[in-house]
Amino acid sequence: MDAKTALRFLEVRATSEAQAAEKARKNLADACAVQRSDLTNLMETAMLADAMAKPWADLMVRIERHGVREGLARMRQKAMTDLVEYGLALSTSLVTNAQRIHEQDGLRRFLSSSDLDVDEEAPAEEPAPVAEERPAPAPKSVEVPKATPAQKRTLLAIRDTRIELQETRVGHMRVVASRQGAMPRKDMVLWVIEQGWAQQDQSTSLYDGQRVSLTEVGEAILAG
Numbered sequence: 001m002d003a004k005t006a007l008r009f010l011e012v013r014a015t016s017e018a019q020a021a022e023k024a025r026k027n028l029a030d031a032c033a034v035q036r037s038d039l040t041n042l043m044e045t046a047m048l049a050d051a052m053a054k055p056w057a058d059l060m061v062r063i064e065r066h067g068v069r070e071g072l073a074r075m076r077q078k079a080m081t082d083l084v085e086y087g088l089a090l091s092t093s094l095v096t097n098a099q100r101i102h103e104q105d106g107l108r109r110f111l112s113s114s115d116l117d118v119d120e121e122a123p124a125e126e127p128a129p130v131a132e133e134r135p136a137p138a139p140k141s142v143e144v145p146k147a148t149p150a151q152k153r154t155l156l157a158i159r160d161t162r163i164e165l166q167e168t169r170v171g172h173m174r175v176v177a178s179r180q181g182a183m184p185r186k187d188m189v190l191w192v193i194e195q196g197w198a199q200q201d202q203s204t205s206l207y208d209g210q211r212v213s214l215t216e217v218g219e220a221i222l223a224g
Contacts, residue, residue: 001116001117001118001119002118002119003067003068003069003118003119005173006068006069006072006116006118007063007068008202008206009116009167009206010056010059010060010063010068010072010114010116011060012167012205012206012207013056013113013114014053014056014057014059014060015205016207017049017052017053017056017057018053018056018057020049020052020053021046021049021050021052021053023049024042024045024046024048024049024050025046025049025050027042027045027046028042028043028045028046044098047098047099047102048102048105048106050102051099051102051103051105051106052102052105052106052109052110053106054103054106055075055079055106055107055110056110058075058078059071059072059075059110059114062074062075068118069118069119069120072114072116072118075114076110076111076114076115079107079110079111080111082103082107083104083107083108083111086100086103086104144217144220144221144224145195145197145217145221147197147221150188151188151191151192151197151221152221152222153182153184154184154185154188154189154191154192155192155197155198155214155218155221155222156182156222157177157181157182157183157184158184158189158192158198158212158213158214158218159213159214159218159219159222160179160181161177161178161179161180161181161182161183162177162178162179162211163175163176163177163184163189163211163212164176164177164178164209164210164211164212165186165189165200165206165209165210165212166206166207166208166209166210167206167207173186173206174186175189176209189212192218193212195217196215196217197214197215197217197218197221198212198213198214198215198218199212199213199214199215200212201213
């Protein structure tokens, strides 16, 4: 999996876990304001949600420092080391013991859900020297690349059947259509996006589906 796609998967999962933890804490805080509320289950839920969210939050920090592939590898190594170091020692505090058990569960779940094979990231290009300002050239016509019949059929399907990319679970994505018509292959849809012939709307979550539409180049290919 390329680093960009892997990052999207990991960000979606980290956001989901953080939102679940925030909701659990809010439910606990609301219950604390009500007299004679039974807080046992709410405290347990909040502790578990925090334990599930923590490895993902730590992962995002490592990715920011080291990149997707290296950051993920370092976080998974730390999670495995932490699990080994927990051992079987117990505290005299029931709360501490429960927290340790939840933390171990969170680490195990993180390791199970983050087992991704991420490709090497391309080295960052050095910024080009700033050129002196010159009058903007006259706009040029869009250069239309040649496309095979299969590639054109993919562009037609994107245009006519309202294609979306949707993540069913971490590391697994599918193509769905909201209109009847030919269903393009996922690899073809991803390929035309990489070529700049189409684009996906990343303002929404992959879990909800990201709409794919043609770019100016894709429209020009079909018009030709």
